[in-house]
Structure formats: structure tokens, C-alpha cells
Amino acid sequence: MKKKLVVLTGAGISAESGISTFRDANGLWKNHDIMEVASIDGYQRNPKLVQEFYNERRKQLFEVEPNAAHFFLKDLEHNFEVAIITQNVDDLHERAGSSKVIHLHGELRKARSEKDEKLIIDWNKDIKLGDLAEDGNQLRPHIVWFGEMVPEIENAIDEVLTADVLVIIGTSMQVYPAASLKDYAKPNVPIIYVDPSDTYTDSSITHIKKRATESIEELKTILNIF
Template structure:
């Protein structure tokens, strides 16, 4: 059985990582477009580098939670692919193997001119840190105004899903939210999120946060 899981900020929030967008449209007290858009980076690269340096440091203070570990356990019995909107590495640290990062990864850096020059990176990225092509390194994050290069891979996985599990996402951020449009008519869809979601009655909605919701999910797999 093929299980595809789409995860969003809600699953990481329970590990202590701030959600991408709070009620007033800010992220860590910054206007989102200042720190999460290509225009923001071109306007003030120092601010953006510092912002992601702080996000990267935070990763070393958090650990995976029960929801991350349950998804790893599913791999013992099923063919599981995780598609995540999150830029943290908590799925990897929980032991999951097949992970597609739609929006990039905090622990990677890339040339700001050649997106194929990508490096593992755990420290701050400073102005003057260069890729091998001589251009400035930047976070390997997909910002507003940029293409989502892993989207086609994600669609391919969703097309093959027998079960699609959505955890911790409001289904408001596109193109990730559009993945639900690609599931087959036979695919069972389960959404775990405490919020009201833009979904139809055919989709099972477990209206709980991630770690509580997976307790309900476990019952479905017994």
C-alpha cells in the first residue's frame, strides 16, 4: 500500500518551531514578504540572511515529536513518502527516508545564481560566503516569487497514493494545497488539523493537533 503524507507547520509547531504565518501575517515579527520573497532578499540580503541564520540555529534546540516518529513507524509496514512544506529537518531526524521538501531546507545553502550548486550547511551564512561559482550563498529555501522545483515530484507521488494523509496544514498555501486535486477517485484522504479546512465531506477530518490526531490515526491502521 502506498501512503503519501503532506505535512505543514502544525506538525513542527508542537516541537517548538514557530508557524510560518500567524494571525497578523507576520513571521517572528517580520513582514513575510520582507523575509520570504525573492524581492525581499534582493532589497535587503543582510536582513534575510540573518533571519534564516536564526531559524537554522533554532533547529538545534528542538526535537521530533510523536507525530514525526509515527510517520517513521508507518514505513515498517507501508511504502511511505512524506511531502513537507516545512524547511526543518525533523522528519529526517525521526528516521523517515523518503522526504520531498517543497519549500527547501534550512540546513542547506545554495548559490544565489545557480540553484544546482547546493551544499549541506549548519552554520550561519554570512555576506561574503561564496559558492564555487563565485556567487553569494543564500538559504536553499523556496521564496515567494520563485518556482517550486519539487512540485512535479510531489504530484507524481500523490498520483500513486492509496491513502493521502494531511497533517498540520491549513491548505491555504499554494501550490502545495493543490496536491489534493491530483489524487485518484479511489484514494482515501485523511486530514489532521484543528482548524476548519477547505475540504469536502468525503475527506475524513480529524479536528485535532498533530500529536493528538495521530492517536486517532493509529486506530485506523490496526
Template sequence: MKKVVVLTGAGISAESGISTFRDADGLWEGHDVMEVASPIGWERNQELVLDFYNKRRRQLKGVKPNAAHKALKELEEKYEVHIITQNVDDLHERAGSNNVIHLHGELKKVRSTFDENLVLDWEIDLNKGDFCEHNHQLRPHVVWFGEAVPMMEPAMEITREADILMIIGTSMQVYPAAGLLHYAPQDTPVYFIDPKPSVKETRHLKIFPEKASTGVPKVVRDLLGKDQKT
């Protein structure tokens, strides 16, 4: 069974109503990014950081997977599909996708500030005074600016094995995630779906300059159709 590796960014979730965090002026919900998404911000004002992610977690409860998420699940009928997402929501899982790597963490999980490997599922607000079993404050299980991306290595390994690569709703400007494209085997077919593509079409890279909810189903139908003919 051929392996399809899918890299998704904020564009796929935005169509479900998820905030893309960063506004045109570079602020996140009116905050400087370093205030709410950095270790320094956490040290300065834990309440502000917790409130920021509590609002994101509440918002997540009111949205649903869209046609793009569902189409990727459909692709599993004929392919081994691995999704590498820069998003911290759980919309891929809720659509039924079985293999999802979250590069930047997950909103519905928290972790101990004492032991970063102590990760807990978390559906409700996280407040100051919510401690782990070692009596240390819990924090959002999200990769902040200046922190390592622990899932990058598994993502690179999966990408190296790709027979087909799909890139959806991402500018491919944020590293290290943007570098994943270069780990795919040479001549691997690449499908790039984004309303404002940041790359140029080549013999091996086909661009669909449209939103994820229409572009992804087109690519999936194309791939399933090709597979059925072989």
C-alpha cells in the same frame, strides 16, 4: 506494499517548538513577508534575510521530532511511506523517515546565487561573503514568494500513486501545495488531521480535528491494525 502519501504543514512542526513564521497579523517575526522571503527582499537587504534564516536555523538545533513525526516513521513497518512537506525543517528525517520531499526547501541547506543546482549542506550561520566555488554569494535553499516550486512535479507524481493520503497540520490554503489533494486517485482514502480543519468530511475523507501529536498516532494505529487483519 501499499503506498501512503503524507502532506505535512506547519502544524506538525509547531508542536516541536518550531515557529510557524507567520503571525496572526500576517507578519513573519515582525517583518513583512516580502522583506525576508522574496527575491526583492534579498536584493534590498541581504543581511536582514540572512539573519532571519540564521535565527530559524539556530532554533532548529534546539527542538526534537514529536509523536506525530515518530508515528509516521512507524508506519513504514507495513507501508511504503512518502512524505511531502511544506516545512523547511528536518524533523521528519530526524525521526527516521526515509522518503521526504521538501516543497519549500530546507533550512539546513544553502545554494549558489550563480548556479541554483549547486546546493550545499549548511549547519552554521550563513553570512554575507560566504561564497560558492564560483565566487558568488550563497543564499538560503528556501523557495521564496514569487519563485518556482521545483519539487512540485515529483510531489504530483508521487500523489498520483497514493493508495492512502494523509494531510497533517496544514490549512490547505497555500498553493501550489494545496492542489496536491486533487492529484490523488479518485476514491483514495484521505485522513485529514488538523485542530481547525478547512475541509468537510466525506465518504472518502475522514477528519481528525485535533493536533498532530495525538491525531497522527491514532491514524497510524488504525492503519497498522487494518493491515495486520488482512
């Protein structure tokens, strides 16, 4: 029986494919206050601005491809039962072939009703004011904004609770509730953290201070012992 490998990914893994990160100096927040474009209050104040912001981000998806780290995680399915929990709203894990991906913060290539968070549809073009869901309400990006609940958090917790190994890649571990997921791992479950920064330190984990694509060989060596 294969061991269960749970992987939590953040902006760092997608940045290597060319997707701008939210919190870097040159990231997408540079020209926008976070609360203007990533909060439910911001959307209610200026829905046109927020729709345009995510329309641009959606277009960017069609200009990038999964990188070696995405494909590596897919290939781990040969040896492990793999569940990926991602904070990213892109579809690069799916395009690399990963079979189980939980999106904590939503998906850019989906839209939903303003009034019914469960009325979700596939959407690959711009969302314009006047585009309506089946219930007659305005469509909005299927994104979890500040001030909103994280619907998939319980599913993510269930995955971590059953993990034999937990790998965290490319996240600062500063955004909650995602950052708390590691606390649900069973005692003595190995935790491997892949990120070049020193912003997150925990003596109980193995820290590979490299970017996602640069860590592949080291991760192979570590995971080979399980």
C-alpha cells in the same frame, strides 16, 4: 506488497516540537512583513536582513527535537510504503528516521548559489555576506521564496498520483502549489486531514480535528483498515 501512503505535512506538526509557525499571531511573521523576508524581491532589496532572519531560524533547529507524530510517521514504514511531502524547511522528519522526504519549500540546513539553484551544499552555520558558492556567487538559504518556482513539485505530484492513501497533517491548505497536491490523488483514494482548525473543509475527506500528536491513536485505527 505494501500499500503506498503519502503524507503531506505543514507547520502544525513542527509547531509541537517548538518551531514557530509562519502564520499564527505569535509566529515568526509578527515582526516582519512576509514579502520582506520570504520573497526573492525582498532578498534582492535587503539580503542582509533576509540572511539574518534565516540564520536565526537555522539556529532554532538545534534547540528542538522530533515529536511523537514525526516518529509515528517513521514507524508507519513497517506497514506501508511511505513518502512524506513536507512544506516545512526543518529536518525533523529526517531526524525521526523517515526514509523518503520531499521538501517543497527547501531546507534550512542547506545553502545554495544565488545564481545556480542546483548548486546546493549542506550548511549548518550562519550564512554571511561574502560566503561564496563554488561558482563564486554569494551563498543564500536553500529556501523557496515567493516569486520563485517550486522545483520539487513535479516529484511530489508523482508521489500523490501513486498513493493508495493520502494523509494531510498540520497545514492550512492555503499555500499553493502545495494545497493543490490532493487534487492529483486517484479517484476514491481515501484522504485523511489532521488539523484542529476549521479553516479547511471538504466533505470528501475524513477530518480529525486534533493536533498531530493527539491524532496518533485515531490515525492508527483508520490506517489499520487498509
